[in-house]
Amino acid sequence: xxxxxxxxxxxxxxxxxxxxxxxxxxxxxxxxxxxxxxxxxxxxxxxxxxxxxxxxxxxxxxxxxxxxxxxxxxxxxxxxxxxxxxxxxxxxxxxxxxxxxxxxxxxxxxxxxxxxxxxxxxxxxxxxxxxxxxxxxxxxxxxxxxxxxxxxxxx
Ligand code: FES
Ligand code: FES
Numbered sequence: 001x002x003x004x005x006x007x008x009x010x011x012x013x014x015x016x017x018x019x020x021x022x023x024x025x026x027x028x029x030x031x032x033x034x035x036x037x038x039x040x041x042x043x044x045x046x047x048x049x050x051x052x053x054x055x056x057x058x059x060x061x062x063x064x065x066x067x068x069x070x071x072x073x074x075x076x077x078x079x080x081x082x083x084x085x086x087x088x089x090x091x092x093x094x095x096x097x098x099x100x101x102x103x104x105x106x107x108x109x110x111x112x113x114x115x116x117x118x119x120x121x122x123x124x125x126x127x128x129x130x131x132x133x134x135x136x137x138x139x140x141x142x143x144x145x146x147x148x149x150x151x152x153x154x155x
Pocket of ligand 2: 097132137
């Protein structure tokens with residue numbers, strides 16, 4: 001066991017865990033932030049995506065000991081009231097089906113738009129490629145990302 005001080009969604013959290021514990025389980029089991037989902041556990045599906053700084057990362061393969069003082073953002077902290085442009089576009093397009101993969105999709109999409117506010121179809125394709133949706137909502141995901149990108153440009 002070791003003590004870690006983590007900044008998550010703007011708040012400092014102190015936890016005592018095995019240093020190899022993946023951030024996914026720190027979030028879900030220790031901090032009860034269950035918006036981040038467990039899909040595969042081996043960095044293959046994207047359901048567990050969070051932001052480490054500005055980067056979208058797979059929390060199932062991110063040991064707590066590797067976080068240091070980098071800020072973590074989860075789906076719970078992406079916006080105050082669920083009104084991030086990506087979340088608004090998701091609602092407008094009515095993207096989710098079962099919903100299980102959607103937090104990961106939104107975290108990947110929002111990291112993309114932060115770095116690249118006006119991505120091409122290929123850039124969207126490349127960024128979202130590793131986020132699996134068993135319900136096949138891919139067409140609506142692409143549409144919502146484009147809508148959010150347009151909102152970005154017009155704001
Ligand atoms: S649960 Fe992390 S990528 Fe699938
Ligand atoms: S909405 Fe069901 S897995 Fe994506």
